[in-house]
Amino acid sequence: MQTPTVFLYNLDTPKGSQIKRMCLPMKIRVRSVKPEEYAEPLAALSGQMEPTGHIPENAVFTDEMLLLVHFTNSLLDAFLQGFRRHKIAPVALKAIYTPHNAAWNSIQLREELVKEREAMTRGGQAHGPETP
Template sequence: MKTTNEVVLLYNINPEKLNKIRFVLVRMGVRNKIITKDMYLQTIGSLAGIKGFEKNQEDYTGEGFTDEMLVMRGFTSKRIDELLRLFRNNNIEKIPLKAILTEHNIQWNSLELYKELKEEHEAMKG
């Protein structure tokens, strides 16, 4: 099986949905990482395994967030389309908060990314 440098970070996904998502990701040769609340202070770059982004030694102990969130690293637009198509074909409910790792958000922690995505999502809903 072909593997890639693609990684998906997964936040707050229920176990049944998580199993379906992981099935799709394994078939695509994409690594995945479950992000737990204590990891929220790590930079997205560190969580995605980018060289040069060191792990923050401090664990997050606050409230956090409960919304599902998905962050993709190393995906082309074609591969994003493929991922979303496979999600639909496998009856995986939409995850409204999705992001691609960028030069801007790579330095952010999960809380900062969540806040930005939530604001964008609310603005798009009107």
């Protein structure tokens, strides 16, 4: 089994430290993603492929974001409950690593998560036509 890992974006903060402390007893590895890594495919960040060496061009974002890799459903539940139990403020942008998003880079992931969040706020869907 692969080691569950949470990738932290823009969380070199006290909140990020809280998340790291929460993950330790859960045996979740924590890795901070640097802006210079934002153009790498998520598969490269997660160790599924070799890094490409692409450098992002003016594509830095400041939103806090989490990418959860190799999480089982029960670990995901425990992780989210840990936020409440430890009174950690929510991180609005969160994603699970999947085969669908493996080729995306961090910038694309953030854009998709922002679209989804905006669509949910409007009560619609991020992709495709709305169903009645």
